[in-house]
Amino acid sequence: MIDRYNPQELDRKWQQRWEKDKLYQVSDDDPRPKWYALTMYPYPSGDLHIGHWYALAPSDVHARFKRMQGYNVLHPMGFDAFGLPAENAAIQRGIHPFTWTMQNIENMRRQLRNIGAIYDWSREVVTCLPEYYKWTEWFFLKLYEAGLAYRGKAPVNWCPKCQTVLANEQVLSSGLCERCNTTVTRRDLEQWFFRITKYADEMMNFDGIDWPERIQIMQRNWIGRSEGTEISFALDHPGVPEKEIRVFTTRPDTTFGVTFMVFAPEHPLVAVLTSPDKKAEVDAYIERARRLSEIERLSTEKEKDGVFIGSYCTNRLNGEKVPIWIADYVLLSYGTGAVMGVPAHDERDFLFVKKYGIPIRVVIAPPDWHGEELEEAYIEEGTLVNSGQFDGLPSKQSIEAISDFLEEKNWGKRTVSYRLRDWLISRQRYWGAPIPMVYCDKCGIVPVPEADLPVLLPEDAEFRPTGESPLKYHEQFVNTTCPRCGGPGKRETDTMDTFMCSSWYFLRYTSPDTNDAPFDDDKLKFWMPVDLYTGGAEHAVMHLFYSRFFIKALRDIGIVDFDEPFIRLFNQGIIIAEKQKMSKSLGNVVTPDEYVTELGADTVRAYLMFLAPWEQGGEWNDSSISGISRWLNRIWQLVLGGYRPDGKATPSDTEKAERELSRVTHQTIRRVTQDVEKFRFNVMLSALMEYSNCLAKVKETGSVSTQTWEGSIDILLRLLAPTAPHLTEELWERTGRRYSIHNQPWPQWDETLAKDEEITLVVQVNGKLRDRITVPVSITEDELPQLLQEKATKATAYLEGKKILKQIYVPGRLINFVVQ
Template identity: 60%
Template sequence: MTTDSTSERTRAERYNPGDIESKWRARWEQDDLYRVADHVEGRPNRYHLTMFPYTSGDLHVGHWWAMAPSDTLARYFRMRGFNVLFPMGFDAFGLPAENAALKGGIHPKDWTDANVVRMRGQLRSMGASFDWGREVVSSHADYYRWTQWWFVQMFKRGLAYKKAAPANWCPSCNTTLANEQVKDGLCERCDTPVEQRFMAQWFFRTTDYAEELLDNEALDWPEHVKVMQRNWIGRSEGAEASFALEQPASDGTSEIRVFTTRPDTLHGVTFMVLAPEHPLVPLLTTPEQAEAVAAYQDRAAHATEIERLATDREKSGVFTGAYCINRLTGDRVPIWIADYVLATYGTGAVMAVPAHDERDFAFARRYGMPVKVVIAPPDWDGKPLTEAWTEPGTLVASKQFDGLPSTEAKKAIAAYLEQQGWGGTKVQYRLRDWLISRQRYWGAPIPIVACPDCGEVAVPEDQLPVELPYDVEFRPTGQSPLALSPEFVATTCPQCGKPAQRETDTMDTFMCSSWYFMRYVDPHNTTAPMSREAAAAWLPVAQYTGGSEHATMHLLYARFFYKVARDLGLVPGDEPFTRYYAQGQILGPDGRRMSKSRGNVVAPDDQVQKWGSDCFRGYLMFLGPWDQGGPYDVDGIVGVSRWLNRTWTVAVDPPTR
């Protein structure tokens, strides 16, 4: 070998990631290298998954930070002898598609489908070991047919119900939102203050599973995520007590039920407060108070939840003119409405004990209501309190319970209520049922037909999907766009065959993502969302990765779905994700959150173009702890590039001795 030919070859085979990576990607695809069979002799199954991306049209560095190390981990387990399932797909329904469509004048479906094509290409450039044969796109009819199937199962089991109730309403998104999608009174998606609207909506009975969802200690998840879920579910022990209405309401209602964590203070109730939206309010308000009550209700309807719950805001309220009776004392208790009580939380009614609650104390002061001490502070001289005593103590002015310490009195009074048929011990959760109706176009239609004779009837499973029509005016108006399509609405009742109307709300897109990981195990099944065999082969997910901002939304909903799937006999175990890992965040080179306005965005496409995918991924693997992330170091990637070049040179042109 002459010196000449050696240098010739070195030049020709210099490390050129663009050529090498595209050559091998094509070869992998041709060989179907990453197709995963459900069973491989001698290789135990292991399911690795990264949250599927929303079809925004652009894969950003955050996606790479979640997916590329996940791929490394999947490959690692493959090398250790496991048969690893590592699928990918797209979360494709939702508001951004509509908003982009409105801006760009393109149909949400066309926008979404084009983005899927683009992002699929970006994902392929990653060179990850995704099994593309199992791809799911949640807006495709062959997927949402099964999302609708899940709804029907929920409906059949009594886990889906329609109820007129005050709902969170985002005036900017023009739709209702689940409680989980309201963060500190703001819409989780657009940060607009959320209002309350009274509407008929579909709910899932997530609260039926509250106790089980609370039990997440054994999961191999980040502690803070488990704590967030437990706090969100918010179990509190206390008692329910009924107060008799002095005059039955005009619909015959004769009592108001309240939940309290302090049954030991029941003898100190001096007024009752209902949410302004409480359905009883118009039924028990006296004619003299009607005008004041209506005016107050109107003001409350226009206040945001933030305003209503602000702790520094002076509490206001209006007397309804009606009274109830504290059954324990026989006291006549005035019924007020106040906007700090929300109809969407608890029973929408609270008993007020000003002596032992700060908020009630302030309210009583303002409106001249009595303050009745029933828990004596230590060394209390019997004089009026200057502030609420909220600690436990010894009961006074509580009849047969006098002298008991608070802890004992709680139990004794709850037992007494139970014995009298006035209530009793109760566990209450902060968690509400999941509101899944959306008054928007780009989602899976709720598969329900409203028949004048039969009521709400589920669309039979063999008639699914209820297809989302393409030619619909999808601009948000506050009412469901599908309601504007007579062809969509008019149908016949599946039960009696008479003319009937389709439900026109679509489903929360969090429903699509609540079960996609189950579809990957059997994505082409046309008779079921997945077979029991495929589910048994792969589920639960051994290793799940994604952002912890999903702690009380997706990660909670998916657990709920999985428990329902278990109860349907479809899946093994009780939990969908045995181990969940929350990756951190990659910041801009300046150490700040990447944003277009700051001009510090690192685009993965550019990095791949410049350095190659292997180099970019190699750099990410060296960047720092996965659960933390950190600033993107433009110089750091140069080092990885040099290292790959050297490795290449050693491989193709080993130094001669």
């Protein structure tokens, strides 16, 4: 009697053995081709939940598969350790962010080991350690030197009661502060930006990288490139030096239809252009706009409102006076922060003027239009009217004609506008990499010299429930000497966005112990770029976008010599529980620990892969995991239960059975290989289940020789090894095979042996299934009528007395008769 499959014991046994043997330690000089398999490193929130497993286990399966295919695989792990939750813990529970973070990391390392992945822990990266963030600061200096970092004003969420900056996450959907329920407003602060917009055009291009189409679309939309014309409207206002207002439009053909001008409420000219009688109303409107989020402001659902500020500008094309309004649907951050209002030909402008009775002037005539009032904005093409010398031109041509005219007169310029804004990296917080800059009254803004890096976070900062960044009140930190003149200076107290840390962590994995540089050049050249990057699609436009920018900037600075960080990208879906996303507040977080203890890591790994397509994600369901557990137990029995061939079988029976088994085996190798390559883990496991079911039948009948049986078991174990590394290692050992199964080559299939001999041909009449016949694969269309007469009696009954108009034959699949 064989002993039971005991996963707890096996998990421990093999994890210890692999670690002792350094089985998965990665070497930099290995003749085999390299494969850099990266998975997004986790934030150390404290507990590894099933969602982490869902991101990590299937990636590990793919990495193990590449390893068996003969690649030198780098599959590293680390922690994205700076961020808001650590600081919240400090404020709420009085625990230092460093302590909180490192304790969490300690715990998560232990939990991560339970996965049984091939992580080489000697390469671990932790972004909050000085040996890491020193280089985050260094990269900031490099970007600064390259002219890619600059200071500018940007609004932050501000709670007037807490006197603190809030993350969007900390603002409730009602617009109130999550801590004290005060209405959050927006406040402008001087902050650091990276010139990501400089790379906007290059980042539209995804040639040479294999990324999901939907992520490419999202990034292109995020960049939002649009070609148009910047048009100057004349401004003549006493005491205002600006003599023009520029607006960006993609529809210069509608310029004669301008009946108002709209500024973003935050526009700097609003203060000086507002007439005294409008001031109170305008100020109130600005105050209200400051309380709205951008999403609310841009919602087409929201009623368009605004305020006339009492001033005018002039449309140079027709010399008309145009009233200037402010409205919150215009954003300062896009274009010039001002737009021309053309109600007749823009939906938003149309809704706006309906409310305020501003005139609507049609300048693009819809087909069959005879001067009647429009029911809604006409945004299509048409013929120009009311447009002076451009009347009668088709709108498409007039875009060019009017742009040419404006350029000749110097009243405008063709230009490209982007929705993309520069990357704001300043955070008014403690727990992040310090921005290595000093402010000196004499020398201005001075970078900290490289030799003085890292600028360390002071350990004794105070975390008060209110107030701004603890760094701001830490005198020893703030007060310093100017690196240039040696006089008194003040340190920058903002820290960097954590997306900065995650924009280069994958470079550090290639040589994590390098002290005198962020990485070793040779090792970087050896491993980069990342061959496969996996992680959640929620990073589509932020982390994944910033990392691309970062690499392009480093390339231009001369630090790296490639254009893109990640060659292939794959996004897994998310795991939900009880129909909802897992979250602490909902109390539906599934922890893997108990399942791992009871059923083993292999079962949890396999179940996560089996429950849904990886790309899609799905619901964790307690009752379904038993199916996987049972299956792995059956594999245990199948392999260890012994095999006895049927002594009474004739040689020809055996030969036939072996040919059949060989075909299934090679078909299975093909299916499993192709499925893993495409991350179709759920169907891969179906294929393996079918194969083990098939082997169970073979075992029952004893229809093949012992040698063939053993050959099949060999294949089964290898195909299952990446998914169930512990179980297969044990079975491999128990059946007398050489350690380790994880150093075995991946099986290859033979197309000839995988080929079916017979197929089922479907017979349809008028597209409806009427019969199926079994035919040899070699069948030709000429042989069909004969075969149909003999075998497809059901279908031929439907053809009785009917005239066949057409027949469609799809070799290997079906024949369809179109009758009558």
